[in-house]
Amino acid sequence: MATSRSKRRKVESENRSFNESWTTDYLFVEHNGKPQCLVCGTSVSVFKEYNIKRHYDTNHSDTYKDIAPEIRNMKITELKKKLRQQKTLSFFASSSNAAAVSASYEVAHMIAKHCKPFQDGEFVKECVLECARSVCPNQEHKFKEISLSRKTITSRITEMSSDSRSQLTTSAQSFCNYSIALDESTDASDTAQLLVFVRGVTDDFVVSEELVQLCSMKSNTTGKDIAKETIAAIDKLQLPWDKLAGITTDGAPAMTGKREGAATIIAKHAADVSNNDNVMKYHCIIHQEALSAKTLGFNDVMKAVIADVNFIRAKALKHRQFKNLLEETDAQYSDICYYTEVRWLSKGRVLERVFSLRTEMKDFLQQNGRETGLSDPQFVCDVAFLADITKHLNTLNQNLQGKDKQIVDLFSHVKAFKAKLGLFIRQFSVQNFAHFPNLNEVKDQVDDFNCQAYVEALTRLVGDFNARFEDFGAHEADMRIMGNPFEAVVDNSPERLQMELIDLQSSADYKSLYTRSGNLSEFYRQISGDSFPELRKHASKFLSLFGSSYICEQTFSLMNLTKSKLRTRLTDDNLEAVLRLATTNLAPNIEKLVANRPQCQTSH
Secondary structure, X not given: OHHHHHHHHHHHHHHHOOOOXXXXXXXXXXXXXXXXXXXXXXXXXXXXXXXXXXXXXXXXHHHHOOOOHHHHHHHHHHHHHHHHHXXXXXXXXXXXXXXXXXXXXXXXHHHHHOOOOOOHHHHHHHHHHHHHHHHXXXXXXXXXXXOOOHHHHHHHHHHHHHHHHHHHHHHHOOEEEEEEEXXXXXXXXXXXXXXXEEEEEEOOOOEEEEEEEEEEEOOOOOHHHHHHHHHHHHHHOOOOHHHEEEEEEOOOHHHHOOOOOHHHHHHHHXXXXXXXXXXXXXXXXXXXXXXXXXXXXXXXXXXXXXXXXXXXXXXXHHHHHHHHHHHHOOOOOOOOOOOOOOOOOHHHHHHHHHHHOHHHHHHHHHHXXXXXXXXXXXXXXXXXXXXXXXXXXXXXXXXHOOOOOOXXXXXXXXXXXXXXXXXXXXXXXXXXOOOOHHHHHHHHHOOOOOOHHHHHHHHHHHHHHHHHXXXXXXXXXXXXXXXXXXHOOHHHOOHHHHHHHHHHHOOHHHHHHHHHOOOHHHHHHHOOOOOOHHHHHHHHHHHOOOOOOHHHHHXXXXXXXXXXXXXXXXXXXXXXXXXXXXXXXXXXXXXXHHHHOOOOOOOO
């Protein structure tokens, strides 16, 4: 029985194998795993000589049976050559099609990264076709195949966003620690948009910051609502709650409330789900710096400055006249700028220009019958002081801005600024204004100049900095160990790190490696995981922390650019897709997307 079954399988195998003699006898060749007729292109699904012979006898026997063998072989060679040409043409057509689809994805990716309207794809195609007509007119037809219609661009962006989201889900599984940054703002259609960003660190100390989700909140935006959306977004990304290291928010009451704040609720959820009760909660360091600047005082001076600026800028005629005055006097600046409270650097820039243009402004305002404080030397000194100290604050603010900033570096900038404030206070006590050039320029114009009010303002600023950055100061020792383990005091360090710190500090090779390393991630990546597991774990946790919500603020700027007053009908899903592609460091797998969609229709 077994022998009979074996013979039958052998016969079936022989029947299914293609015999080269069929090319000569019946004008068939094997193509894509099936016999195909060289004459008419018909394919036979079953590998049996009977089927092939029947097709030949029925359709081609009368034409080819009496041909001499030499001529028959020449004819077979000719037919094979035609078949190869057809394959080549088919291959090039397929390649051209794939190239057109790939180009469509690339253009859509650029449109999303630059937050351009989707219909700009059609404008891009018109430009490309005009270039093709001038540069390579014989290749113009290839560019016409690229589909860049609004609907196509929308579809491409959605697909690339889904691919980036899938890549993030995969890479997030390798995070050994992560933290989240939350911020909420309202878009052009009055929809509350909550941004949830994740900053994760892998075992190899690769740090990445990515958008988890843009949560569109149609109703209330209380702490519970924000926490609910955030928890759902983290669960959707399949991130384990026991690896959550910190939560950074913008400091709004709904975010930072001790009982009902979103950060408190999320931290409690992590503790309940995974017994993770070590989640650190931070108020954005940049927001705190901006709020601290308001404690300087001199509000009456700032109000007077803003009123003078608005008098000049509010009406077009006066604005033009003032600009003409600046041009005639060859002033340092050609215009005066508005003050915008929500912009971090606006106050310093306005004060600097007002001080530099104080003479021109005073003359212009007096010519227009307006009284101004710029004619009072003490008022000018106050403006000079505010311009100088705000410039120092703006320098700090700029040092705190930027993506991929490490929390230890941000806090070191704050510590350095507090030390500078102490220096300023000591120097003011001996009438030294070396770091306040504007004040130093005009102080002699005031009789019996007294800088006590300025010392008190700086003292208030120091006190507010100490109070606001208390949450960072609570982990200062841990950050110092992570930032420079070779200067850490072993006796004051956590016991779990003491032995490893001694071994690390005793190693000349690791000291040299720390000096040569470009950043902390690179250094900790190269130290031995077997010898320093606790140090690596400690560093991973603090490297994963967001020090600020800068990335959220930057993304909200992109959101306002994308969903402007002219594009209020943009859907929330499409808005999220654009923002994901505009902020991600993960390149969409266009080759894979093209393979899944091989066909391309030309756009109109």
